[in-house]
Amino acid sequence: xxxxxxxxxxxxxxxxxxxxxxxxxxxxxxxxxxxxxxxxxxxxxxxxxxxxxxxxxxxxxxxxxxxxxxxxxxxxxxxxxxxxxxxxxxxxxxxxxxxxxxxxxxxxxxxxxxxxxxxxxxxxxxxxxxxxxxxxxxxxxxxxxxxxxxxxxxxxxxxxxxxxxxxxxxxxxxxxxxxxxxxxxxxxxxxxxxxxxxxxxxxxxxxxxxxxxxxxxxxxxxxxxxxxxxxxxxxxxxxxxxxxxxxxxxxxxxxx
Numbered sequence: 001x002x003x004x005x006x007x008x009x010x011x012x013x014x015x016x017x018x019x020x021x022x023x024x025x026x027x028x029x030x031x032x033x034x035x036x037x038x039x040x041x042x043x044x045x046x047x048x049x050x051x052x053x054x055x056x057x058x059x060x061x062x063x064x065x066x067x068x069x070x071x072x073x074x075x076x077x078x079x080x081x082x083x084x085x086x087x088x089x090x091x092x093x094x095x096x097x098x099x100x101x102x103x104x105x106x107x108x109x110x111x112x113x114x115x116x117x118x119x120x121x122x123x124x125x126x127x128x129x130x131x132x133x134x135x136x137x138x139x140x141x142x143x144x145x146x147x148x149x150x151x152x153x154x155x156x157x158x159x160x161x162x163x164x165x166x167x168x169x170x171x172x173x174x175x176x177x178x179x180x181x182x183x184x185x186x187x188x189x190x191x192x193x194x195x196x197x198x199x200x201x202x203x204x205x206x207x208x209x210x211x212x213x214x215x216x217x218x219x220x221x222x223x224x225x226x227x228x229x230x231x232x233x234x235x236x237x238x239x240x241x242x243x244x245x246x247x248x249x250x251x252x253x254x255x256x
Contacts, residue, residue: 003132003135003137004137005136005137005138006137009053009059010054010059011023011024019038020037020039020063021035021232022035022036022050023035023050024053026135027050027051027078027134030078031051033050033051033078033234033235034048034232034235036194037060040066040166041165042066043067043069043165043166044063044064044067044068045068047073047194047232048080049070049079050079050082051081051104051134052082053081056081068088070082070083070151073185073195073234074179074182075091075098075102075181076098076179077103077112081104083151084149088154090153090154090155090163092174092180092181092183094180094181095179096153096181099152101150102149105147107134107146108132108133108143116209117208120207124205126205159173163185168189171185173193175219175223176212177219178196178208178211180215182197186226192229193226196234197235199219199220199247200233201233201237201239201247202235204216204247217252217256220249221252223244223248228240228244
């Protein structure tokens with residue numbers, strides 16, 4: 001099968017003066033990760049890096065004029081593809097091994113995830129009706145030319161650690177359930193939570209090989225207490241406190 005060539009791989013939207021959202025429009029919805037750039041006075045953050053089909057560092061170069069840390073909210077393949085492009089890389093210790101040795105080495109979902117992985121995603125409500133994880137390719141790339149590269153963490157993070165950007169401070173929250181070392185980044189001053197895949201406004205995946213429903217329930221109980229103003233998730237649109245509580249309560253009603 002031949003796929004069309006994409007004119008550009010990334011799209012972006014400015015959220016406010018310091019936050020820009022990037023995404024890969026030619027990646028199938030299941031794998032279309034939100035990539036967040038947060039600009040600080042002294043340092044920037046990139047929160048998750050997408051599939052790694054094209055170079056993210058080139059795409060964000062017009063926004064970055066200071067040191068930047070690439071944070072992985074967890075180590076699933078749709079979130080870590082371009083981490084190797086950055087010198088400063090942070091991830092929870094429980095996820096660091098998969099960051100170094102990514103499992104996703106094919107754009108064929110049957111190969112990338114296997115039958116069990118495919119079944120769990122379809123059971124959650126995701127339809128994989130395209131034969132590949134992308135609907136187009138960057139110029140010069142072939143379907144069999146995709147290979148995620150591993151990255152070595154320069155900082156292992158855990159609950160309570162802080163990213164100090166000079167004028168903004170984000171505290172690490174350990175939010176397991178979707179994966180053992182899933183984390184969020186919380187800025188109490190603004191009520192902003194970057195939640196990764198711990199919570200987002202779409203079907204939540206909790207039956208993967210590294211998921212744990214009991215942990216996920218505890219994470220949802222914790223999130224219910226958070227005085228958030230806005231949640232920027234790992235997928236789908238951002239939302240506020242009322243929607244966070246609706247999603248968390250719905251999950252607990254089904255799983256607790």
